[in-house]
Amino acid sequence: MSCFVEIDGSYLEGGGQALRNALTLSVILNRPVRVVKIRANRPKPGLSHQHLHGVNLLRDISNAEVNGNTLHSTELTFTPRTIAGTMYKVDTRTAASITLIYQMVMPVLLFSGTSSRIDVTGGTNVSFAPQVEYMQQVLQPNLKRFGVSFDLKVLHHGFYPRGNGRCMLDLEPLRSLNAVQLNDFGQFRSVKGAAYYAGRLPKCIAFDMQHSAEREIHRLWPDHECNIQVFKHPPDRARDNGAGIILTALTSTGCVVGAATVGEKNIDGHLIGSNASCELAGYIKNEICVDTHMQDQLIIYMALASGCSRIRAGALTKHTRTAIYVAEQMAGVKFIIEYGNFGQTLISCEGIGQRNAYM
Numbered sequence: 001m002s003c004f005v006e007i008d009g010s011y012l013e014g015g016g017q018a019l020r021n022a023l024t025l026s027v028i029l030n031r032p033v034r035v036v037k038i039r040a041n042r043p044k045p046g047l048s049h050q051h052l053h054g055v056n057l058l059r060d061i062s063n064a065e066v067n068g069n070t071l072h073s074t075e076l077t078f079t080p081r082t083i084a085g086t087m088y089k090v091d092t093r094t095a096a097s098i099t100l101i102y103q104m105v106m107p108v109l110l111f112s113g114t115s116s117r118i119d120v121t122g123g124t125n126v127s128f129a130p131q132v133e134y135m136q137q138v139l140q141p142n143l144k145r146f147g148v149s150f151d152l153k154v155l156h157h158g159f160y161p162r163g164n165g166r167c168m169l170d171l172e173p174l175r176s177l178n179a180v181q182l183n184d185f186g187q188f189r190s191v192k193g194a195a196y197y198a199g200r201l202p203k204c205i206a207f208d209m210q211h212s213a214e215r216e217i218h219r220l221w222p223d224h225e226c227n228i229q230v231f232k233h234p235p236d237r238a239r240d241n242g243a244g245i246i247l248t249a250l251t252s253t254g255c256v257v258g259a260a261t262v263g264e265k266n267i268d269g270h271l272i273g274s275n276a277s278c279e280l281a282g283y284i285k286n287e288i289c290v291d292t293h294m295q296d297q298l299i300i301y302m303a304l305a306s307g308c309s310r311i312r313a314g315a316l317t318k319h320t321r322t323a324i325y326v327a328e329q330m331a332g333v334k335f336i337i338e339y340g341n342f343g344q345t346l347i348s349c350e351g352i353g354q355r356n357a358y359m
């Protein structure tokens, strides 16, 4: 009988997330894994640069035996041996998302015996991935509740198609993860945000994003603070053209929900600002504690935590269902979903209480 847990990479979302979560849990739980039909639902299936660099970084961290770690590979086996936290450096030479590489290795390094520093060159603000500012402003406060402490520095911003961004992630290990209760929205307090532009793009793009977003929030909540700063990344910190917006809403109970959009070709600043603010307004109106993108990113932490975590989210995304599928297969946990009004869901899970074997 095979000693590998088999994960179907085509299940539901069928993107890179099943692969990332499967390998991350494989290392933490020391369970060999085989991932088949990798990214089967994407136009170019198999491992792309981002996934391959993530796999190879995890291989180095865990001294794993890996088969199938080549570009476009649709199947791989991964047998981890250890967790070695220290300094690692990755240069993707593309605009591969830096934050998605961090998404893959961060939970693992929490269970190592020492502090780690991961220096990655790639894309800092690219579509279909968390922007670095989202990681700093939304992921960080949410993970803090689990007891996670990290510092993310952006040395250089990098956009599609050239990349050239560079970040440094410093991470402290922990003994175990706390369970979290992220189900009390409390009172909406304020919106903060940043509209940025870089390279040869005109500043009106950022002002359009700012005006549209502020107008929408002020229209709905005229008495609440809404402060969106406009700024240009200086040329020594961002060589190429790029623009985007990051908004966060804060509540009296410490919930932080975010909406972040990166500008693509023919950027319409008004449209970007209004899309991001409408998304954020939806969370505030429906008292959602965990935004659409944070949902799937917290599943792995809930599965590993000591005790029962509960998060109040909006409609479940395919990414979240995929993350739940992988966590249930790999860690033997069970996620319970309760449905409320206005598309709200309460996601709960009794975590396995994973202990750090190196501390």
Ligand SMILES: Nc1ncnc2c1ncn2[C@@H]1O[C@H](COP(=O)(O)OP(=O)(O)OP(=O)(O)O)[C@@H](O)[C@H]1O
Pocket: 014, 015, 016, 017, 018, 039, 042, 050, 100, 127, 128, 129, 130, 131, 134, 260, 261, 292, 293, 294, 296, 297, 319
């Ligand atoms: N605007 C956004 N803000 C924050 N997080 C985001 C945003 N867009 C996507 N994400 C997150 O990025 C991750 C994307 O996972 P997904 O599997 O789709 O990407 P991927 O690995 O690049 O694979 P693929 O290329 O197969 O789509 C998810 O965790 C998702 O929540």
